[in-house]
Amino acid sequence: MEQTSIKTWAECAPRLVAVAAGRAPADTVIRKGQWVNVHTREILPHSDIAMAEGRIAYVGPDASHCIGDNTEIIEANGRFMIPGLCDAHMHIESGMLTPAEFARAVIPHGTTSMFTDPHEIANVLGLDGVRMMHDEALMQPVNIFTQMPSCAPSAPGLETTGYEIGPDDVAEAMQWPGIIGLGEMMNFPGVVNGSQQMLAEIAATQNAGKTVGGHYASPDLGPAFHAYAAGGPADDHEGTCEADAIARVRQGMRSMMRLGSAWYDVETQITAVTEKGLDPRSFILCTDDCHSGTLVHEGHMNRVVRHAIACGCDPVIALQMATINTATHFGLERELGSIAPGRRADVILTSDLTDLPIEHVIARGRTVARDGQITIDCPHYNWPDTARNTVHLGKTLTAKDFEIPAPAGATEVIANVIGVVENQAPTKALQERIPVRGGLAETEELAQDICQIALVERHRATGDVTNGFVSGFGYTGNMAMASTVAHDSHHMIVVGTSRADMALAANRLGEVGGGVTVFKDGQEIAMVELPIAGLMSDSPAQEVAARAQKMVEAMEACGCTLNNAYMQHSLLALVVIPELRISDLGIVDVRTFERIDLLEPAE
Known part of the structure; x- marks a missing residue:
């Protein structure tokens, strides 16, 4: 495995000291910029930065004593010099890209550090998949740290994954060079109820001196929340309101506020800082997650910081939340997250702290992007x-596989329907009357927006299909959308108004080895192929984004007007976020973590 490595501080210390003292020349000097100091929340004009061995040797009013005959000079010309941006919580797979192509997409946006949880691929390929993601991450010219996934399955007994992760896997991974901690502990009921397996995984992480990621997706801030906090998670990104953010930081956790492609949870929580005046050191910005279209057209962490500023946050405080706060949380304050001696030389030049144009990006002392264009290679792993080859349907599916039989003699049934909520991960548990025609529950004659959803098992070739109903997409006509991105078990999710089209879409993904497809009136009108684990493409982000845009347009052509509806689609099987989900074992009420009947008798 080729690694793009950086020397440790100990290896560089003699040179850094010599450069700072003027006894040795720097590799690179940035001159005459405004130093945004995230340690002191100051902006210091007329400052220089001297770099050597990929680290910062000197930062202060005059680095002329650090300049030699071969020192590269970068003129800041009065621009702001800010630390490279950090994404504290994300899943690379959700971008539909491999780590290399994800890095290529976000480097021009100023992201130089990422803390990634590859639990998507862990559900499909187990520890081997995590290792592949970890290894490609270490090959990149920026800092991609890997959190060992904690929950595969995310809710034991409520879903079946391709592979399972246990305490022994966690203990092994804690020895890998790029592992920074434990991925989000989604099985919060397990922690609350004292699950030996969950607590063993947390203990293995803490024994290794690493950080435990949290995921408390419940509005209950009573004893259950306090029990979860006592279980060891050090952060949480599932808050959706100010009270959630405050509750977490009061318990010593970091509140990670996310702005992804579909989750807009910064504005409702940042008031804890901007209005309530809480100490911003406990607040962190993240994406969780961005798909390729967002990355190409809107940005990454620069987008999140701009949004936080637009929500009333002081620009330097917003930058702290995307740099030093993140580094400190993961025990890396001496490595990254600020412009200070000894740190990795990850620096952005920008002419405006509010609009945050990313004009020049330096990572590990090297220019990696200028004016939105990457200037460095991002090496690829040789994916086996x-x-x-991870999509195994076991048979050719037909429209009959998507039929929903009603009880004998019924003319109408009450259905438990998954209700999609725009721009939020939680769903609503709805109940709707569904007419019965020819012994089957049918939605065609309904005035309201309800269509079918199906989970198609794709790991063990069982041929099993679990059927249900979903509301909120607004689909009309004969159509179907199928995806092998189905958090977190990553079976195949098919949503449609036509059972024939649902079968066509499912079989199509079986043919190509995974991805996302949209069918309308029996014809495929969009396809994003994701051949790696059925989750990612190793094509460039621009190409994947173009295909994803056609997918969005195809969904709109079928009547869908939701913002980033694909992200909503991908979470319909996530059985750890309330209220209602679908799994290979049936319909799951996440409020009680129990399976429930799809149909109930109509009164």
């Missing part, structure tokens, strides 16, 4: 065939 075992990672590319």
